[in-house]
Amino acid sequence: MYYSGDHYEPYRAVFEMSDGALSEVLGAGGWVYIELDLGGVMDKPAFMDRCARALGLPDYFGRNWDALADCLADLSWAPPARGWLVMVTGWREFALAVPNDWSIAQEVFAEAEERWSGTESELRVVLALGGGS
Secondary structure: OOOOOOOOOOOOOOOOOOHHHHHHHHHHOOEEEEEEEOOOOOOHHHHHHHHHHHHOOOOOOOOOHHHHHHHHHOHHHOOOOOEEEEEEEOOHHHHHHOHHHHHHHHHHHHHHHHHHOOOOOEEEEEEOOOOOO
16 A cells, blocks of 8 residues: 555565465455445545445445544454455556545555554555566
8 A cells, every 4th residue: 555645665576476365365364355446436435436346345335435444443344354465456447547536545444554564463554566566
């Protein structure tokens, strides 16, 4: 996850692994792997729809920033897991099309990571830099 401002420096890990292999490795450790593919997403409504579908957000998800933050802060709707790794792919188009919304999305993800950091069920969001990103 890229953190802006004075919070944290971004981390960069370079590795090649298929989504299937990554999912298998994470699953063995009790983690859930989720790919959030933002390819072709050019506005906030499409971003919210893609999040709802990829993350399996509950029906009451209101498709706005506060609702996304609330769902990520309270994962009682999600199946129990040791942790969740959300791999965001295809995000650059969205970031360029609506930079303000992209900035808010990063803040929401960073706050969710901070909320779950050090707990028994961590949440990590990673921006994929290769391929269709």
